[in-house]
Amino acid sequence: MSTHKREIQGTVVSIAGEKTASILVERRVLHPRYRKTVKRFKKYLIHDEKCELKIGDTAIAVECRPLSKTKSFRLKTILTTGANV
Structure with a gap:
């Protein structure tokens, strides 16, 4: 059994309720026809047990068992804090 968990940054x-934050993940993909790098965005709900995230922070989340209908990631670390947001 593999213990590799997907990580998103x-x-x-x-802040989407108690112990829940919404993070925006950006990934860069190559456009199939024009061969240009374009940005794609997706939002994920992550579980923040200690309610330590603030808007503007950059965080890493790790995949876990489903905690609700839409929540399958939990907070791993906070990389930077959004000071002036």
């Missing part, structure tokens, strides 16, 4: 865009 993104910016906190909202």
